[in-house]
Amino acid sequence: MATKPTLPPNKQTQNPTIEPEKRIEEILSYPILLSDRVDEAVKEAESFKFECMEVGKKVGNLCQMLRAAVRLSTSSTTGVSFYDRPLRRIAAEVSKNLEKSLALLKKCKRRSVLRRVVTIVSAADFRKVLSHLDSSVADMKWVLSIFESGGTGGGIVLTLPPIASNDPIVSWVWSFIASLHMGQLQDKMEAANELASLAKDNDRNKKIIVAEGGISPLLKLLKDNSSPDAQIAAAAALYTLANDKEIVTSIIDDSGVPIIVQVLGDSPMRVQIRVANLVATMTEHYPLAQVEFARENVIRPLVMLLSFDIFMDDPKIRGGKQSIHSIVQINKEMEKSLSRPGFGSSLSMHYPEGSTKGGNHRKERENEKPEVKHKLKISCAEALWMLARGSVENSRRITETKGLLCLAKLVETEQGELQYNCLMTLMEIAAAAESNADLRRAAFKTNCPAAKAVVDQLLRVIKESDIPRLKISAMRAIGSLSRTFPAREMRVIGPLVEQLSHSNLDVAVEAAISLGKFACPDNFLCIEHSKSIIEFEGVLPLMRLLRSNEWAMLHGLILICYLAINAGKSVDLERAGVLSAFDGIDRAFIAQHPELKELMPRAIYHLSVFHHSHTHSGLLAQMKF
Structure with missing residues (x-):
């Protein structure tokens, strides 16, 4: 048996x-x-x-x-x-x-x-x-x-099986993902759009899509260059999903970064817009994505796309006697670099001039509508902003691709979202340079045309812009670069001091913070810069900040203390009644901020050395907590 x-x-x-x-x-x-x-x-x-x-x-x-x-x-079909x-x-x-x-x-x-x-x-x-x-x-x-x-190719099935009667979303996700795997191209596009719609509803739907294996077929659809519309649908679905650290990790683990960079380098502009947005949101929500994208050299194609149709040999931004290289020369240099092994997978650089894909996309870009080109630049600038944020290495990569020149030109010529994104990118690069001396010396040397172009545009925004967020970004960038400016830098100090009197309190406070970086002891030229701030009549508007909210008072006090310590001999400080103002500061407020507990006694001491006052002894006694 x-x-x-x-x-x-x-x-x-x-x-x-x-x-x-x-x-x-x-x-x-x-x-x-x-x-x-x-x-x-x-x-x-x-x-x-x-x-x-x-x-x-x-x-x-x-x-x-x-x-x-x-x-x-x-018996699955080959390729399915x-x-x-x-x-x-x-x-x-x-x-x-x-x-x-x-x-x-x-x-x-x-x-x-x-x-x-x-x-x-x-x-x-x-x-x-x-x-x-x-x-x-x-x-x-x-x-x-x-x-x-x-x-x-019969389409998506939306009936409800008994196993999913308590959670119909699961059955819909199964059906959509099955269509992505096994459907015809039109069905795949529809499924990608449906998944994007589900993902927009709530975060739970996003987690279900990822848990049920939706990332891999979306990446495969994104990679399929036979249909730009299908690529757009896939990129839109991935973009909607990728606002969570765990989901971004899933995309990275599914080898999504090389695919994304490849599509960015060799696709029509309308596809590149979506892919650049995807790069931005992935990088924004997970810092590890910065490293992964940098490893695939995404920065070079982004800078190239951002600089498309821009010529940097404009006489308005020439750096002294030496003119800035035109973007044509920059593009040639980047194409040469991209053609070398190890510089990422931007396919458009690997096709010869007469080849079908490279040639067609080049012609498409030249004939594309201006609004599409503009949207692409906005997306690329945002992606660069997110890549540079908090990353010294990525900021260095941007400067090495001549990105500073392109960003400076766009800040000068553009308005709205594109100008803002470029300005924020420059702000992040400047912040990275502030924390890294090597980057600061390499990218922001005084005689460097790119650095001069950037500073010129930052100062122009500070002086001419009516938009507070632009002024604030530009001032932060200038403050981060404070250690790159020579002694008695009138060209920079003056515009910042003017903003201390701005009607928008946030702008005035940001000006005080930026000037504080010029006057702080960490700056080798703090004494010279402090004298310049006083010469530009910055003391009185600083005193007005002391009568505002606590945030303004804190940064106003810090800067005044720096001025007193570095240039206590100035009569402007005595005329403004700085000691009397110190006497009116609540001790509880000072106790909340350790930096003030250290700075104010030193400031009072330096003022008392040069100016006779009956109150300085009592003030020093009050400062001893």
């Missing part, structure tokens, strides 16, 4: 998805084996024969569908991946119901009188089992329908 195959333990079949290394054929073999066992139990049943036969019919139907699923999974995640979940549920059916049928087998008395089987038990089997049949019909629909 042939031995029957041994069934695997129940614990191994409860949730097959926890063992992703198992092939789907192995997962399906267990319920198929159970179906055969049920068929044998039907034949051996002595009681409730009619009910047992009904169970057998439904199980036989299930077995046929399970075998059909096996055939589908093993089989999406088995819903089938794994449904197979686990089917196995549970088949186990229940087998246990019930075994109770109907001939046995001793005592066992028959102890074991009671009722019609209700069969109704319950038949109901479970009906659900499994419906689940299998549904999962087969999405596979057949995907394989034949």
